[in-house]
Amino acid sequence: MYDEIREAFDQVHATEQMKQSVSDYLVQKRRKTSENTVRFRMRSLAPVCALLLMCIGIGNWYFWEMPVSYVSVDVNPSIELTLNRRNRVTDAKSRNKDGAKVLEHVQLEGKDYLEAVELLVESEAMQPYLTTDAELTVTVASLKAEELLSGLENSVVATHYHGMCRSADMETVASAHDHGMSLGKYQMYQLLSQYGSGLSTEDCQNISMCRLRELLVQYENGREESVTDNELDNMQVGCSHGEQQHHHHENGHYHQ
Amino acid sequence: MRSEQEVEQAIDLHSDMIRRICLLHLNSHEDTEDVLQEVFLKYVLHSAVFESQEHEKAWLIRVTLNACKDLKRKLFRHSTVPLEVLSEEAASVMPEQMGILEIVLSLPVKYKDVIYLHYYEGYTAKEIGTMLHKKENTVYSLLSRGRELLKQKLGGDRNV
Numbered sequence: 001m002y003d004e005i006r007e008a009f010d011q012v013h014a015t016e017q018m019k020q021s022v023s024d025y026l027v028q029k030r031r032k033t034s035e036n037t038v039r040f041r042m043r044s045l046a047p048v049c050a051l052l053l054m055c056i057g058i059g060n061w062y063f064w065e066m067p068v069s070y071v072s073v074d075v076n077p078s079i080e081l082t083l084n085r086r087n088r089v090t091d092a093k094s095r096n097k098d099g100a101k102v103l104e105h106v107q108l109e110g111k112d113y114l115e116a117v118e119l120l121v122e123s124e125a126m127q128p129y130l131t132t133d134a135e136l137t138v139t140v141a142s143l144k145a146e147e148l149l150s151g152l153e154n155s156v157v158a159t160h161y162h163g164m165c166r167s168a169d170m171e172t173v174a175s176a177h178d179h180g181m182s183l184g185k186y187q188m189y190q191l192l193s194q195y196g197s198g199l200s201t202e203d204c205q206n207i208s209m210c211r212l213r214e215l216l217v218q219y220e221n222g223r224e225e226s227v228t229d230n231e232l233d234n235m236q237v238g239c240s241h242g243e244q245q246h247h248h249h250e251n252g253h254y255h256q
Numbered sequence: 257m258r259s260e261q262e263v264e265q266a267i268d269l270h271s272d273m274i275r276r277i278c279l280l281h282l283n284s285h286e287d288t289e290d291v292l293q294e295v296f297l298k299y300v301l302h303s304a305v306f307e308s309q310e311h312e313k314a315w316l317i318r319v320t321l322n323a324c325k326d327l328k329r330k331l332f333r334h335s336t337v338p339l340e341v342l343s344e345e346a347a348s349v350m351p352e353q354m355g356i357l358e359i360v361l362s363l364p365v366k367y368k369d370v371i372y373l374h375y376y377e378g379y380t381a382k383e384i385g386t387m388l389h390k391k392e393n394t395v396y397s398l399l400s401r402g403r404e405l406l407k408q409k410l411g412g413d414r415n416v
Binding site: 029 | 260267272276289348357360372375376406410
């Protein structure tokens with residue numbers, strides 16, 4: 001019986017066709033597995049590449065584009081510069097019509113903040129506004145305001161134009177932008193509001209810095225009443241000779 | 257993953273055994289081919305090193321039995337006597353041995369494996385128990401009852 005069972009099962013073999021089909025099947029599977037492995041590797045690499053590109057993008061933005069400091073230059077033209085981490089200008093925006101006219105003639109993006117401010121102040125387009133009594137005000141909002149201010153105080157802004165260099169906190173930047181104003185002018189508006197001048201942000205946008213400065217001096221010297229309509233009309237006209245500066249002050253340059 | 261050469265060797269060496277186990281459980285050559293493919297695919301992907309040829313063989317037996325069970329479950333096959341597949345063997349199996357095969361294949365499923373593994377492959381009850389995850393005593397009982405059934409079917413005059 002033992003032998004009979006052995007002999008019977010001995011007759012049973014896997015056919016050549018079965019063996020061949022197994023071999024073919026395995027070859028096919030091996031090919032698919034290697035293709036899938038390549039595909040899987042490519043697929044698993046894709047998010048890594050995407051992440052890498054994102055990191056490069058964020059890093060690039062962090063170092064070159066992220067706004068870190070704001071510098072506003074106000075005479076009557078109001079211009080605001082946005083600086084990156086390396087104190088380079090990433091954006092230059094005008095905050096009133098005169099500012100837009102000046103910006104048409106100067107290219108400030110990519111320049112160091114000090115070079116940009118000097119270029120702006122000494123540009124031909126800015127000169128008509130820089131009369132002897134023009135109140136050139138440069139306002140800085142930055143975590144490293146002191147460093148920026150010390151640079152500005154040693155630049156032509158202070159040495160040749162006797163401009164004022166001020167600092168403002170970063171919260172003021174957001175409020176100024178909400179009102180469409182430059183940092184320097186908005187700071188002036190805030191000071192005048194504290195004295196009860198009654199001027200609105202729109203009023204201030206149309207009044208030159210020298211006029212606002214004159215008003216501030218009055219309040220600092222004890223004036224108590226708010227600005228009348230008549231005064232407001234007069235203030236809309238620039239300093240010196242009672243007319244708009246850029247029409248009349250080519251001869252009155254403060255430039256030395 | 258195992259090398260092609262290693263796999264080809266295993267196919268040559270163990271295909272017949274897998275084919276015989278399939279004969280105990282499956283009804284057609286197609287099903288046998290399916291199981292052969294599945295078993296050798298698992299063999300290709302099985303990265304552990306076998307301690308010996310015997311270890312490898314025992315692993316293949318266990319994988320084949322599981323593959324047969326899975327296939328039957330998948331296809332809702334009844335565990336009927338695989339006469340169809342035997343008729344496919346008619347050309348290669350001599351008539352007197354065909355009778356023996358028919359009798360072994362007609363045994364209830366639980367006896368077929370132990371009878372085959374003991375009488376053909378020569379495994380002891382202990383080894384079969386390890387392979388099938390059964391107690392040694394259970395294997396002895398299955399062998400004993402299977403042997404009785406074989407005796408009855410063969411006419412009771414043979415010494416099993």
